[in-house]
Amino acid sequence: MDFANLAAQLNAGTILPEGIVIVTLMGVLIVDLILGRTSSRWIGYLAIAGLLSAVVALYFQWDASNPIGFTGGFNGDDLSIVFRGIVALSAVVTILMSIRYVEQSGTALAEFIAILLTATLGGMFVSGASELVMIFISLETLSISSYLLTGYTKRDPRSNEAALKYLLIGASSTAVFLYGVSLLYGLSGGQTELNAIAHGIATANVGQSLGLVIALVFVIAGIGFKISAAPFHQWTPDVYEGAPTPVIAFLSVGSKAAGFALAIRLLVTVFPLVADEWRFVFTALAVLSMVLGNVVALAQTSMKRMLAYSSIAQAGFVMIGLIAGTDAGYASMIFYLLVYLFMNLCGFTCVILFSLRTGTDQIAEYSGLYQKDPLLTLGLSISLLSLGGIPPLAGFFGKIYLFWAGWQAGLYWLVLLGLVTSVVSIYYYIRVVKMMVVKEPQEMSDVIKNYPEIRWNLPGFRPLQVGLVVTLIATSIAGIFSNPLFTLANNSVANTSMLQTTKVVSTQASVISPEQPEGL
């Protein structure tokens, strides 16, 4: 094997965006070592520049003629590009949020950013990984960094508790996932590459055997943990409450997007023979998540906990697209995750801003905020209403597309449940808006009465403001001017050979098993 051939097989260019992130990561670490604390003023911007250039690199890889890299270990197709973009962008906004937050907590910013970039790296690799070991390693990179980030404010007992909880549950779910993955390796006769596994399982004629179903369930346990689908959601409320807020902003978007990317790639490629089964399992997860997430969120008093349950519920909505399993279904997932990026990060930016100024994040303390801080009120209202799916905001179009795709695929009951739980969700989202906007001046909470004067020129507030304004504008108009995003989502699905080829396989599979899922 000559060198040129080897280089062609490696096709290292497919991971150029990740390469940029790695270089940035190293840069951040080294600069921190050399300059110490003084670097913290601009090191955040260095990381943002790195991440943005990674996004630009992703743009140039769109529709690459040969997306397979590393002898099948990594697949840089358009689907992965979209998801890598989501992960990178969520890291960008997270850094904008965390510059002030981490400084204020008295910990080192550069270390934080370094761990965050590692998590980003893991998330980006997960999105494109197409080989079992690769998947596992990148998933672990993401997870271990997330544990560290959760416990980053180490003097805060709640942060410690959250980190411990996240670590214990996360490590066990990874172990379960690993067991499922090792079963796959065995069932397929020793293959680790996803397509080869699918082929191996098909030829070994173990399709729909008990072993395959067990492997499926174990894999879903790992994925369900990442996307915090009920009943694998138990870590979410506690971690969201305890962890530093920028971290949960990242976990709720970046880590979740990575989980969904993994779900699409793994389930579609490896498990076409048991497609009915995984659709069934995910239907159950979606029903549980939508009901539990939305109903329990009604009873929350802490903003971060409420957003935690809301993110469980939103995962339920996104799963409708996955269960539909059509082109429109996957595209609607991607579109929803894109707008979810804007609206959730906008919401979290406002939560951070509020807690930076007042030191609390209880919902009741928001009462009367419109008088003291109109921009914050506007941002949080718009993002929450968008999460509730109110037109003409981005979330409305996202939900419509999900429901539309679900209905097209015949998931009537699931869509109806989604509609009903959306109504429920409007109630608890509007509750916060009511606190901020509707309350009279005399009903103002004590915290608001002592609200500090708004100054954007304090160190670290400017990036927060930029992040808030950009995500706010995106949330407001990404629905009305949604055509580019729709085109992006549709093209990324249409250009992904994996989804297109497996459609053929799954129709063959459905010929073998004529029992199509009816309704659900």
Added chain:
Amino acid sequence: MLSVLILVPIISAIIIGFLPGKAVPASRIRLVALTLSGIVLLWNIFILLKFDITNPGMQFREYLPWNDTLGLSYQLGVDGLSILMLVLNSLLTWIAIYSSNKDIERPRLFYSMILLVSGGVAGAFLAENLLLFFLFYELELIPFYFLISIWGGEKRGYAGMKFLIYTAVSGAFILATFLGMVWLTGSTSFAFDAISTQKLSAGLQLLLLIGIILGFGIKIPLVPFHTWLPDAYVEASAPIAILLGGVLAKLGTYGLLRFGLGMFPQAWHVVAPTLAIWGAVSAIYGAVIAIAQTDIKRMVAYSSIGHMGYVLLASAASTSLALVGAVAQMVSHGIILAILFHLVGVVEAKVGTRELSKLNGLMSPIRGLPLISALLVLSGMASAGIPGLTGFIAEFIVFQASFSVFPLSTLLCVASSGLTAVYFVILLNRTCFGRLANDLAYYPKVLWSEKVPALILASLIIFLGIQPTWLVRWSETTTTAMIAAIPPVEKTVISEVALK
């Protein structure tokens, strides 16, 4: 041309909402809002004058592609069913802004929300695409929630939340039905003309129609789903109640006519008898409950339930004349409810109470509120269906057209019309007549600016009552065409049903 009706209010809502405090002082905001809504009203009248009443189809159509993936397009048009609703909407918006308190708290948000609602309602009446309609329909949700729960009465928080949840549920029903309509008929777009439900089986049509009826029935509101209405109407301030009752309720009946009768003509005939009874029950129920009220605003609110029952009866009868009557009833109910709410608002502002037991002798020429009471008498009579006023015309057309189809329900509605007279007589007797209590009656003067909206509406009521052509001519050709499209299928359905 039509986009002006949507975009001007919405854009001005955004501008007013974000206008920096220094540029325009808060006291001027009302003037700005009034001017902008006045422009929209004039433009609307201009469109009304250009409207070709011999054309049964959509006019002034506009089309812009928006989102092909979803089948959503920006497609507008106006026909006889919607033209008067549009005028009503912009008229009542202008009146609501005009009659709002001059030194209202947080004027920016207030006027911006009213204009947003106005633009949204216009959009819903104009939309020729189901999803576009739904978008505008849901756009009311949050502004109205704010309008009720910020500037409302004592229990505004409760009323606002109740309104929000009911409307959100109604939206969920409607969206589910729309998705069903589009997907089951195999259409790729939500545009009205792309959907034909004729080829669906009778059972599916019925199912979808029930979804439509439930969804819009909450908004109209029909009797078991009406419980949000008394709270929302009573807790809302007068201008908001005008918009709620005058405009928003029409969205429900308009939706029922456009999507229920217009898109499911076959299934409509299956449910029509039920709807007729339902309308009659609503009418009787509204009237009887209104009799029992001791709060004048509550009385007016329940009168609204009764009057919307007539619209339902007429829609169920679905003859050409009945539909003309339905549209006429929608318009006249809008005007009458608006003037009633306005007058009740003035009475409450001047006297300080809405209790029937405390109000007395407002007719007294010097110390009372003579002009306001006179107008109250006039509008009470209009609401009760006294000839010479617009309420009579509309109700008479409804009854005349429905009697041949559903005699029993029509008789019940006539009876409820009599009951309407009963509670309005009670209301007028307790408020306008009698003697003023000497120790309480030092009421502030009624300003001219407070009389103007009522005078405009009252002259409209009288004019349309004497010259009813101007009420019915707009919708005649459209409704005739709607009915003409039905008969051939009607027979087949009846034979199908008979076979079963």
